[in-house]
Amino acid sequence: MGDAIKVDTLQKFLFEAAPVRGELVEISAAWQQVLARRAYPHAVKTILGEMMAAAALLSANLKFDGVIVMQIHGDGPVRLLVVECDSELQLRATAKMKDDAIIESDATLGQLVNQHGHGRFVITLDPKDKMPGQQPYQGIVPLDGDNVATVIENYMLRSEQLDTKLWLAADATVSRGMLLQRLPQEGGHAVAPAAAKDATAAIETLDAADAGDAWDRALALGATLGQEELLTTDIATLLHRLFWEETIRVFDARYPTFHCSCTREKVGGMLKMLGREEVEDALKDLDSLEIDCDFCGQHYEFDKVDCAQLFATEEPVETLQSPSKLRH
Numbered sequence: 001m002g003d004a005i006k007v008d009t010l011q012k013f014l015f016e017a018a019p020v021r022g023e024l025v026e027i028s029a030a031w032q033q034v035l036a037r038r039a040y041p042h043a044v045k046t047i048l049g050e051m052m053a054a055a056a057l058l059s060a061n062l063k064f065d066g067v068i069v070m071q072i073h074g075d076g077p078v079r080l081l082v083v084e085c086d087s088e089l090q091l092r093a094t095a096k097m098k099d100d101a102i103i104e105s106d107a108t109l110g111q112l113v114n115q116h117g118h119g120r121f122v123i124t125l126d127p128k129d130k131m132p133g134q135q136p137y138q139g140i141v142p143l144d145g146d147n148v149a150t151v152i153e154n155y156m157l158r159s160e161q162l163d164t165k166l167w168l169a170a171d172a173t174v175s176r177g178m179l180l181q182r183l184p185q186e187g188g189h190a191v192a193p194a195a196a197k198d199a200t201a202a203i204e205t206l207d208a209a210d211a212g213d214a215w216d217r218a219l220a221l222g223a224t225l226g227q228e229e230l231l232t233t234d235i236a237t238l239l240h241r242l243f244w245e246e247t248i249r250v251f252d253a254r255y256p257t258f259h260c261s262c263t264r265e266k267v268g269g270m271l272k273m274l275g276r277e278e279v280e281d282a283l284k285d286l287d288s289l290e291i292d293c294d295f296c297g298q299h300y301e302f303d304k305v306d307c308a309q310l311f312a313t314e315e316p317v318e319t320l321q322s323p324s325k326l327r328h
């Protein structure tokens, strides 16, 4: 690669002769942007980084135009982990710890977020262009698994009925992951992605038993990939090292980036959701409300006039009746 600037990359691939697809991702620059904004304990970094790779893998895998929000609600020292990824592979992430949390560097997922068995894994699919009244799709599952990969595999099996295997690894430098998925079968035949015209013929000649064998073989190859190897090896090397015996079709690379979607309008919307009473109450002893974005640190300030305007625009009739509230 010489002096080429290394960019975050997501690589999709397909087994030419088997109904199995895969993805590899490496996120370094975007991950650094997340870490630059807050200091996380080592164990939290690992899990948030793994979620980051997983969110990019799922986002590229599900044919869905919108934002995937991946959350872990914890009942231990870590209260919340959130990673969001949109269809353009723009990512943001944050974690919230309990104020007095003491977190060992080798703490497990269970110790961090599932101490009393009340931890929850939540995936929300929020479509880009929602119909009026349309709610985002949300799946909530218990944290059944020792690591992020297992939790997501269980979720995918339950909600999408797809055999999916994930390998995830993260440290302070990079977040990497691999996904293998058995393509959905219809009447014993695999449904190949439209882009893989040449592979379709080969796949259609496979019966269900062959397809199962191919999936098992792909899994066996994937199983040779260790955590440390995943963490320290670039995508091209991994693809070759793991699947050199297979005929693999590699698609155009995609490039994940860090991007925060926060805006003043959205923060205003959040204040509106709190309700006029609560906002006015909070403003009693303050000149203005100050809100920092949890994801990017952007600072927002709403003074009394700003807040009055928030509620004025929502209830124009009332504003006409009580214009004094708008003056200051």
Ligand SMILES: [Zn+2]
Pocket (backbone or CB within 6 Å): 260, 261, 262, 293, 294, 295, 296, 297, 298
């Ligand atoms: Zn932000």
